[in-house]
Amino acid sequence: DAGITQSPRHKVTETGTPVTLRCHQTENHRYMYWYRQDPGHGLRLIHYSYGVKDTDKGEVSDGYSVSRSKTEDFLLTLESATSSQTSVYFCAISENRNTEAFFGQGTRLTVV
């Protein structure tokens, strides 16, 4: 299995609070991604990174920010959590562009 660790694995938080999810990889892959998965929508890209301090938005980036200060870590922050951000969040990594991506085990986030 690719060395990807997401933390926390489960979190319940209140509306309006900030939340940070962490993705840590041991593969030294260049690309890292954050997806959310909701019933009927499949996997939707939130943000991705193509190197340290290099990030870009995906299709559902509103309400989320990311940071990548080291190759191995990619953080996803919900500045002020809303109930619509209740979802399962997956981190993924790929060695380069146009190569297969490998996924972490996911974080189930519930905003109440």
Added chain:
Amino acid sequence: EDKVVQSPLSLVVHEGDTVTLNCSYEVTNFRSLLWYKQEKKAPTFLFMLTSSGIEKKSGRLSSILDKKELFSILNITATQTGDSAVYLCAHPGEYGNKLVFGAGTILRVKS
């Protein structure tokens, strides 16, 4: 616009049946088409297809790409209950820098 459409959305079969899952796509600059299997947790990589007409095979699973008609199929022969999962199709977008996924096909294999 980058797009991936999978069909059917869900499917129930009996053990031993053969199934065919479909994936059609739209992308400005085609690079590849990928298939993943998702059971209860993370999607796991199955195949990456780049050339038309060349079948990729792994055990009872196989996949083929038609770049002219912009679709791919995933075949599973002699299905088993362990094949029950969501099967996802994706392409890496116009610039190859992000995977765009379809909504997936939910496959349930009954014993």
